[in-house]
Amino acid sequence: MDVNDNQIGRRLREVRSWRQLSQTAVAGLAGITPAYLSMIEQGKRPVTKRSTLEALASALQIAPAELAGASHTPSEPIDAEAQAGLLSLEGALELFELGDDPGVPVRAWPEIVADVEHLTALTHVRSDYAAQGRLAPKLIAELHAVYVRHPQQRHDVLRALIRCYDAAMWTTKRLGGRGLPLLAARLAARCAEELDAPAWRGFAAWLRGDAAGPLSRSQQYHRAVRTADELVPHLDDADVLQSYGILHLSAALASAAQSDRDTAAVHLAEAQDAADRLESEVGSFAGM
Numbered sequence: 001m002d003v004n005d006n007q008i009g010r011r012l013r014e015v016r017s018w019r020q021l022s023q024t025a026v027a028g029l030a031g032i033t034p035a036y037l038s039m040i041e042q043g044k045r046p047v048t049k050r051s052t053l054e055a056l057a058s059a060l061q062i063a064p065a066e067l068a069g070a071s072h073t074p075s076e077p078i079d080a081e082a083q084a085g086l087l088s089l090e091g092a093l094e095l096f097e098l099g100d101d102p103g104v105p106v107r108a109w110p111e112i113v114a115d116v117e118h119l120t121a122l123t124h125v126r127s128d129y130a131a132q133g134r135l136a137p138k139l140i141a142e143l144h145a146v147y148v149r150h151p152q153q154r155h156d157v158l159r160a161l162i163r164c165y166d167a168a169m170w171t172t173k174r175l176g177g178r179g180l181p182l183l184a185a186r187l188a189a190r191c192a193e194e195l196d197a198p199a200w201r202g203f204a205a206w207l208r209g210d211a212a213g214p215l216s217r218s219q220q221y222h223r224a225v226r227t228a229d230e231l232v233p234h235l236d237d238a239d240v241l242q243s244y245g246i247l248h249l250s251a252a253l254a255s256a257a258q259s260d261r262d263t264a265a266v267h268l269a270e271a272q273d274a275a276d277r278l279e280s281e282v283g284s285f286a287g288m
Contacts, residue, residue: 006043008053011067013041015060029059051259054214063176064214085133086175089168092137093183098161098190101148102141109153112146115139116160123167124287132171140164158195162188162204163286169211185211198234202227202243203286209250214257221254238278239285245274246288 016026027037032052039045040056047053050064057064096102106112119135122128143164147157165188172180185208192204205227209220228247234240252267275281 008047008067009041009043012056015062019060026059030055049259050256054257058214081130082175085130086172086177088133088137089172090177090180092140093168093180093187096140096144098147098194102144104141104145106142106145106149112142116163119167120163120287123170129171129175132167136164136168155195158191161191162200166207169207173211181211198231199237199239199243199285202231202240202247206246206250217254217257221251224251224254241274241277242283242285242288245271
């Protein structure tokens with residue numbers, strides 16, 4: 001883990017103090033000794049295992065990224081515009097069902113495609129949560145309308161919806177919308193099932209693993225391995241190969257989080273082998 005030890009220690013102290021928990025209480029919940037926790041907080045002992053990081057995060061009832069990420073006050077509310085965007089996304093994830101026409105106006109398809117690309121950039125390049133919250137709900141509604149009214153475009157619409165739900169998953173996860181990331185990932189999986197394209201099924205399985213995170217590492221592992229195995233007959237397709245590789249990275253993370261270093265190494269090697277088979281060092285499929 002390439003994270004500054006003093007940073008993790010500082011965050012541990014901040015959150016523990018905010019939660020009003022003693023070192024003994026947190027250590028007990030995380031399954032480590034109070035002395036070890038004290039050394040971590042002082043920056044004298046590194047947190048080298050994902051399993052330890054997740055155990056500490058679980059003890060403090062926060063996401064692992066809050067320990068490994070930038071320091072901030074846990075009780076500080078998110079920006080008002082971002083909060084409004086989160087609520088709009090929540091409504092869109094709950095309201096629209098595949099096959100139901102939401103009754104909204106529909107633009108020309110190239111305009112919709114341009115907005116899907118713009119949403120992807122807002123999510124993965126600019127991290128503009130407020131702008132995503134304004135764009136994504138309207139775009140998701142419009143795509144559902146196109147799905148019903150223009151059946152000949154359904155494959156394109158499903159791919160676009162998966163990308164919108166991908167953006168919604170990452171945005172709601174980063175803004176702390178509990179339950180919403182997994183809902184977005186499940187909706188993406190529903191679209192991938194309807195699309196019946198191996199590369200997108202792999203993408204959706206990986207997305208669900210990232211959405212659920214430490215909720216169930218064993219489930220993440222088995223889903224990643226099962227889906228990767230289903231992709232094996234299609235590995236001559238570069239898009240499928242990229243999904244296959246990232247599923248093995250997901251399986252490696254799940255293994256490491258469960259302190260199974262040997263299994264993690266096997267999946268890392270498989271992911272490396274998939275990467276070596278690609279013509280480019282940079283993946284070209286779905287922003288993975």
